[in-house]
Amino acid sequence: MQAPSEGISLNSGLPQMIHLDLDIKDFCTDWTHCDLMSGYIARMVSHNRLDSLLFSNLYSSALNELLEAVYRTHGSSGKLQCAVQRDGNVDRIELTFPADEETYKVYEAAIAKVNGDNAETLYLEALFADAEPDASLGLLELGVDYGARLAIGRNEDGRMSLVAELVLEDDAE
Amino acid sequence: MIADNMTQAFQWTFNENDQEFSLHGSLRPQRADELNGCFSAMEQSVAKVSGKFYVNVRRLVRMNNVAFHAFAGKILDLVRSRSDLSVHVTTSSVVGWATRKFAVLETMSDKITVSEYDNEFYPGQSFVEDSEFIHVLRTQTKLTWRHEKELLRKHGLKPGMQVADICCGIGDFAVLLQKEFEPDRLVALDHSRSSLDYARRVAADFGIRGIDYVFGDAADMLLEDNQFDFVTCRHSLQVFDQPELILKELYRICKPGGRVYVTNEKNSHCLGEPRSESIQWTYNEVAKLWHHFDMDIEIGPKSRRLLIDGGFQNVTIGSFMVTNTDGDPQDFADVIASWKNLFAGKMAQERGDSPEFIERFAKGFDDHIFAALHPKGYAGWPIWVASGRKPL
Incomplete structure (x- = not known):
């Protein structure tokens, strides 16, 4: 099991708000699934926030980047699970998806960049690089721009978990 | 494209x-x-x-x-x-x-x-965000609500609807809507963070739950299409230099068959007796002052045309007069006193008016207050109410 980012538990005891479960192959039949899922979940979890529209838009943007990363980089078969939880004003998103060793290493490298001292520099480099962005750009953005805490972990069933904890508004009702 | x-x-x-x-x-x-x-x-x-x-x-x-x-x-x-x-x-x-x-x-x-x-969006936003103005906004709502409570029913608002109050300001009208009409959903949107902070505090103090106060630009809302049965927008087309842009958005978020309800003023029609001539002169000048800041405080009777041009059907329009006889005349006088402070104060000064003009301008407000508080006097503030149905 990969050591998570400090303070993030890969098995949080928080109650589930929403849990979506689908086959990774079905998910990857259409790019717009990322947008649809992120928009749907964002709307569902935003109703009791201080400013539901602003929160929903930020949440959707963050979740979409995570889903796009998984869409591009994942193992060949198995379930994709998306579980969202909340503790006060901390929102926790956990994506669990099939991942072979090569896939896991991609995320391992990306998370190392996010949690490194020069994440902001790496983010700007990736943002203005000539090559099209890879999975790390969205994760770097979450870490640098959204102040998200990110972690990964290896599951025994051949899947991996990608966890993000975000604070999208200062005070919630 | x-x-x-x-x-x-x-x-x-x-x-x-x-x-x-x-x-x-x-x-x-x-x-x-x-x-x-x-x-x-x-x-x-x-x-x-x-x-x-x-x-x-x-x-x-x-x-x-x-x-x-x-x-x-x-x-x-x-x-x-x-x-x-x-x-x-x-x-x-x-x-x-x-x-x-x-x-x-x-x-x-x-x-x-x-x-x-951001800030330049509403020409009058810096004026209405002034904390001194909050008291007058609350008093205005108190005075207009006694009329609008019934008018809203006539214009089609019923309990259990999906309602949006756009340009909700300090949110007091939304609180009254929530209490009186118990909508299934009530979104109150404004472009002033300080007003929304105030609105949330008041709702929390009053134990009112269920109002979704959101920050937004009335001419570019993030709200999705065809969401609401009834959309209100009060006293706001008049503080915006392109009211048709807001109406377009109100139309967009309204469900087909739903209604958009707007209220606006025609300030030059404010009246009072005694001292009617001084009062009349001042309110004609109010209209010119607002025009200087790209706002149209005379928009009230134009609401019908705006709604028809905006594609609405079954447009209805009427007016009511808030007067000193509606309750405590001091409430009416307080509103006029606040207008005087704002119009003959910050706004006139910002326009560069002379002390002589400001003195005469302020006197009309004082005379309006005099008429309101006079035991035999009468003072009025007319408001136009219009609504239209979005075609099915």
């Missing part, structure tokens, strides 16, 4: 007069080449531009990193390949991620600037 193969409709327009290229909608492509049509249009547009090229992303609600990466590269190419060109990106404070995200462009070239479009 519309690229309809994107996740959601994504559009771009070019205004040659303003040298402004605007992006609208949701932009989450899988590959950068999905943006080629837009980039071609941008290249054609910028070919006609010299000096500053404006890129307006105020209505760009969503954008993934694939799109941003491609756009950032395109904008950098522009300023690097054209020595005569600089680029200014305008974002919106309403779209939470946009300013942060686009601001990084400034770090890449001193020929790129980024700013957040």
Whole structure:
């Protein structure tokens, strides 16, 4: 099991708000699934926030980047699970998806960049690089721009978990 | 132009007069080449531009990193390949991620600037956000509510509806709506963070739950289409220099068959006895003062035309007069006193009016207060109420 980012538990005891479960192959039949899922979940979890529209838009943007990363980089078969939880004003998103060793290493490298001292520099480099962005750009953005805490972990069933904890508004009702 | 193969409709327009290229909608492509049509249009547009090229992303609600990466590269190419060109990106404070995200462009070239479009949106916003004005806004709502409570029913508002109060200000009308009509959903939107903070505090103090106070630009709302049975927008078209843009948005968020309800004033029709001539003169000057700040305080009777031109059907309009006989005359007098402080104070001074003019201008308000508090006097403030149905 990969050591998570400090303070993030890969098995949080928080109650589930929403849990979506689908086959990774079905998910990857259409790019717009990322947008649809992120928009749907964002709307569902935003109703009791201080400013539901602003929160929903930020949440959707963050979740979409995570889903796009998984869409591009994942193992060949198995379930994709998306579980969202909340503790006060901390929102926790956990994506669990099939991942072979090569896939896991991609995320391992990306998370190392996010949690490194020069994440902001790496983010700007990736943002203005000539090559099209890879999975790390969205994760770097979450870490640098959204102040998200990110972690990964290896599951025994051949899947991996990608966890993000975000604070999208200062005070919630 | 519309690229309809994107996740959601994504559009771009070019205004040659303003040298402004605007992006609208949701932009989450899988590959950068999905943006080629837009980039071609941008290249054609910028070919006609010299000096500053404006890129307006105020209505760009969503954008993934694939799109941003491609756009950032395109904008950098522009300023690097054209020595005569600089680029200014305008974002919106309403779209939470946009300013942060686009601001990084400034770090890449001193020929790129980024700013957040905000305060200048409502010409009168700085006036109505003044904390002194909150008291008068609350008193105004108290005075108008006794009329509107029944009028709202006549215009079609019923319990259990999905309701939006756009330009909700300090949110007191939304609280009254919530108590009286118990809507299934009530969204109250305003473009003033300080007013919304106040509204949330008041709702919490009063134990009112269920009102969703949201920050937003009434002319560019993030609310989705066809959501609400009843949309209210009170005393707000008059503080906006392009009221038809707000009406277009009210129409968009209203369900087909739902109604949009607007109230507006015609301040020159304020009246009082005794001292009617002085009162009349001052309120005619109020209309001119507002016009100076690009606001139309005379819009009340024009509401019918605005609604018909906006595509509404079954448009109904009427007016009511808030008077000193509606309850405690002191409430009416307090409202006029606050108008005097604002109109003959901050606004007249900002326009550069002479002390002689301000003295005469202020006297009309004093005379209106005199009429309101006179045991045999009568003072009135007329308000026009109009609503229209969005076609099925």
